[in-house]
Amino acid sequence: MTGPAGPGGMPNILALDGYGTSRPPDVPLRYRLSSNENSYPPLRSVVEAISAAAATPNLYPPLVPYALTGRLAADSGVDPENVWVGAGSVAVLEQLIRGFAGPGDEVIFGWRSYEAYPIIIGAAGAVPVPVPLIGHDQDLAAMARRVGPRTRVVILCNPNNPTGTALSPGLLRTFVAGLPADCLLILDEAYREFVPARSAFDGTELLRSHANVAVLRTFSKAHGLAGMRVGYAISAPAIIDVLGRVALPFTVGRMAIAAASASLDQHTQIQAQVQETVRERDALIQLARGLGLPVSASAANFLWLSIGTDSGAFTERCAAASIGVRCFPLEGVRITVGSAQANAAVADVLNEYAGVLDLWTGVPDV
Ligand SMILES: Cc1ncc(COP(=O)(O)O)c(C=O)c1O
Numbered sequence: 001m002t003g004p005a006g007p008g009g010m011p012n013i014l015a016l017d018g019y020g021t022s023r024p025p026d027v028p029l030r031y032r033l034s035s036n037e038n039s040y041p042p043l044r045s046v047v048e049a050i051s052a053a054a055a056t057p058n059l060y061p062p063l064v065p066y067a068l069t070g071r072l073a074a075d076s077g078v079d080p081e082n083v084w085v086g087a088g089s090v091a092v093l094e095q096l097i098r099g100f101a102g103p104g105d106e107v108i109f110g111w112r113s114y115e116a117y118p119i120i121i122g123a124a125g126a127v128p129v130p131v132p133l134i135g136h137d138q139d140l141a142a143m144a145r146r147v148g149p150r151t152r153v154v155i156l157c158n159p160n161n162p163t164g165t166a167l168s169p170g171l172l173r174t175f176v177a178g179l180p181a182d183c184l185l186i187l188d189e190a191y192r193e194f195v196p197a198r199s200a201f202d203g204t205e206l207l208r209s210h211a212n213v214a215v216l217r218t219f220s221k222a223h224g225l226a227g228m229r230v231g232y233a234i235s236a237p238a239i240i241d242v243l244g245r246v247a248l249p250f251t252v253g254r255m256a257i258a259a260a261s262a263s264l265d266q267h268t269q270i271q272a273q274v275q276e277t278v279r280e281r282d283a284l285i286q287l288a289r290g291l292g293l294p295v296s297a298s299a300a301n302f303l304w305l306s307i308g309t310d311s312g313a314f315t316e317r318c319a320a321a322s323i324g325v326r327c328f329p330l331e332g333v334r335i336t337v338g339s340a341q342a343n344a345a346v347a348d349v350l351n352e353y354a355g356v357l358d359l360w361t362g363v364p365d366v
Helices: 044-053 066-076 089-100 116-123 140-146 169-178 203-208 237-246 254-264 267-290 308-320 340-355
Strands: 083-086 106-111 127-132 151-157 184-188 213-218 231-235 302-305 326-328 332-336
Touching: 044 254, 066 083, 066 231, 066 254, 083 089, 083 237, 089 116, 089 151, 089 184, 089 213, 089 231, 089 237, 106 116, 106 140, 116 127, 127 140, 140 151, 140 169, 184 203, 203 213, 203 231, 231 237, 267 302, 267 340, 308 326, 308 332, 308 340
Parallel strands: 106 127, 106 151, 151 184, 184 213
Antiparallel strands: 083 231, 213 231, 302 332, 326 332
């Protein structure tokens, strides 16, 4: 017996890779550094806000969280009509792709980058156009050359996941200026809070001169609210209007809204945590560099080791030390910056790995 056939014209869903769903390990690992989560315990005021919002599970949340939207708009120096809140920035990304790219339309992105991009594009029936990175960086020149009449959307990930590198603000401005006005640029800034001041870029700057840009931000990383699911887009009102039309209703829950709002009140504390994460990240990068390991210049809350064929063995070594990391077989390993204790455990594995390099595959593939 065969299952239900997809309606005519639908993409072949079974050809999509699906989001990386590795089975949880049999023995839980002590340090979870595989998903770029924030390792700080939740702030007390945030937990209190969530508890208060939990008192009315029988009620739908507001269709549009106007207060949070207004607050985010004010913080970004834009109008509420420029902001759209969704259940995580990946949900808003999905709405953007669904709203702007249909069957046959091309969507360009650097690769390797955030693994949800090709899945979301393919599920919308559009054509994913991955443009290889140069080293650890998105190749803006090659991406610009690839834009053609069928290109509807370009996604830039700044900083890029998993390599962590930030785009040069100058090159980014030039890229946007050369993009056709009918092509949407999605600037995914999920990790922007961790970018060092010297290469920091605020994507909302582009909104002043370009009506075809959407900036994505999230509460999942710097704010440590990945489990609450809150992200948002900042863009031109015409684009926000499309999001309002394609979004499913009531997906941003009351507790999520309360958590995000309470977290915005704790700006100083969040900033301090981010600074500490950045300090720990830079110390690990320095250590890896000192050991001669191929580590990228990450501007995010994770490290990227491009150790090629060693990636699997390195990941196993981490698991043996009770550290969960993200392995991209034959490419590299991504390690989230965690607590001081977790980072010390990572440092031990890096030291050990550098010491036995020749016992594994010899020189790592850079
Ligand atoms: C580049 C990038 N964009 C978006 C997301 C999704 O974040 P959210 O939790 O806001 O959906 C992630 C999550 O890891 C990410 O790495």
